[in-house]
Amino acid sequence: MRPGVPLEPGVVQQVLGAWVLAERREPGEVEVTLGEAERALLAEMPWPLRRCEWLAGRRVAKRLLQQAMGFEPSRTQVLPLESGAPRVSFDGVPRTDLVINLSHTKGWAVAAVAPSRVGIDVCDDVDGERIARIARRVFSEGEAEACGAFASRETQAAVWALKEAGLKLFIGGVFDPGARAIRVESLTPPRVVAQPAMQVALLRLPDAALAVSRDA
């Protein structure tokens, strides 16, 4: 079972009223125009894998902002808030009228931008199986059985992406309250129960699940 609506990689699309872009990761450190504050952050990042994923995230976010909103990459920065959540600034001014979120895996870099809160998460199918190892921590009683979480690798990836996208909607609250706070009721159609209420979309990349969350 491979739940989710196919999403075309490399093409900006609207999902739940947010603009979304998914790009395949390229090996190594990708080329992306960085602003001063972004360059300073990168200079402090010693770990090669972290540098690569961070750059892939900036690139997909800036491409999305350029294509969806006409933001020139050289005037745009995507910088972390204290919580780690990303925020857009244009010409050095934080754009509090926009919310951006992003996610990266070995295979993909994805971003979503909207005028109000949005969460996005991608989970490679090969990593979906991780959820079985932490099942007790992330599922509530009966949840996994009811939504068919363990039907396949793809359903596991889908559940993971839905829970993470849901958690990211609460900017600053990813670890508290934790993955149990997002109860996945169904994968087809995608439906979660959380407080405050949220709507979710489940999309399918060739070898990964992608989820988007918005306030209901």
Ligand SMILES: CC(C)(COP(=O)(O)OP(=O)(O)OC[C@H]1O[C@@H](n2cnc3c(N)ncnc32)[C@H](O)[C@@H]1OP(=O)(O)O)[C@@H](O)C(=O)NCCC(=O)NCCS
């Ligand atoms: C911190 C966390 C965001 C990392 O997520 P991840 O899956 O390892 O990585 P992703 O690539 O999907 O997301 C990372 C991006 O989320 C964004 N992010 C970080 N903190 C965030 C927050 N508090 N709120 C919203 N977005 C956040 C950042 O843009 C980050 O990328 P960047 O630092 O390169 O800019 C968080 O989701 C996490 O580790 N949660 C664990 C919770 C858990 O138990 N999950 C089980 C899943 S069922």
